[in-house]
Amino acid sequence: MAVKSNLVNMAVCLLVTCLVCSAILAGVYAVTAAPIAETNAKLLRASIGAVLPEGGELSDAQSLTVGGQPSEYYTLSEDGSVKAYAVKSTVVGFGGPLTLMVGLTPEGVVYNTSVLSHQETPGLGAKCNTDEKFMAQWKGFDTAQKILKVKKDGGDVDAITASTITSRAYATAIQNALDAIKGVASDAVSGASVKPENTEDPSDE
C-alpha cells in the first residue's frame, strides 16, 4: 500500500482491475459454456429417460402450465400415437422448491418419477431421492384405482418416515403434472390444435 490515493489513480486502478477480471471471466466462460450446456442437457436427458418407457421418439420441450407455474413437457410417441409424457413439475416442499420429472401414460398411469432438484432436509425429506421403497411405489401408480395422497390424508401413498410434508409435496407435484397433462391428452384425442393453458387451482398457494 505504497501508493497515495488521488482521483486519477483510484479511477484507473478500479477500471484496470475490472477490465482484467472481466476479460479473464469472459475467457473462462467461453471455454466452459459448452461443457456446462452438455452436462445440463445430459442430466435432463437422463431424467427424462428414467421416467419414460424405452423406444419411440422424444419431442422437443413444449411449454405447459403445471400447478399454476410455467413449465414444460416432452412427448414420447411411437408410430404416430402418443406413448407417454414426461412433465416437469415444481411444488414447494419442506425446505424450498421441489422439482420432479413425472412420466405419465395418456391413461393417467404414472410410469416413473425422478427428482430434478430439491432442498429437503438431509436424512429426512432428502430421502425422496434415495429411499427405494418410497421411489418404487410410483412405478405403475394407477391414478384411476389409487388415491394420490399420503395415507395420513386418506390416500394410498406411503410417506417417508417423519417427512410427511415432503411426501405430500411429492404427491402434489405428480397430481399437478397429471392435471396439466389431461388437458394435453384430451386435445390430442379430439385433434384440437389449441394449447392447453390453465389447469391451475387458484387456492393452491
Next chain:
Amino acid sequence: MSKWQLITKGLVKDNPTFVLLLGMCPTLATTTSAINGLSMGLATLFVLVLSNMAISAIAPVVPDKVHIPVYIVVIATFVTLLQFLMQAYTPDIYATLGLFIPLIVVNCIVLGRAEAFANKHGVLDSALDGLGVGLGFTLSLTVLGLVRELLGSLSAFGWKIPGTGDGMLAFVMAPGAFLCLGYLMVLFNKFIAKK
C-alpha cells in the same frame, strides 16, 4: 517465520474454524456430511491460494482508498471462475454446494487473509499462507462433517455402517451443527493448550 511454519500455523495455532472462528456460515451450513465439508474446504482453499497470490502481487500499486473494492473484485473473479469450472466438470458437487460457492466471496477468511497477510508479503509467502489456512479450514470442515455424518446418519464419507438404522437426525440439521462445532472447539483448544 519459516516457510514450513507459514503452512502449519493455519492448521493449528491460527486454525480459522476452531481458533479464529471465521467463516462460520459455510462451516455450519455445508458440513452435513464429510464429503460436503471436504468439498467446501477445498473450494475455499482454491480461492484462498489464488486470491492471496494475486493480491500480494498487485497490492504495491493499488491506491489505499480503493484497496477493499479491488480485493473484492479479484476474489469474486476467482470464485466465479471456480463456479464455472465446477459446473462444467463436477456437476454433482456443484449441485450440493451450489448456493454456498458464491458466498465464498464474502467469506471473511479470504478477505481477512488478504488484509492481514497478503498485502504485506511476497507472492510465495502469501500462497503458502493461503495453503495453510485453506488446509486448516478444509481439515476442520471435514472433521466436523465426519462427526455429524457419523452421529446423524451412521455413515462415513457416504459409506453406511452395515446393520445400522437411522442415526440421530438432529446432528444433520442446524442444531447439531452448533453442538458438534462447540464440542470440537473445546477438544481442539484443550489439545492445543496441553502442547
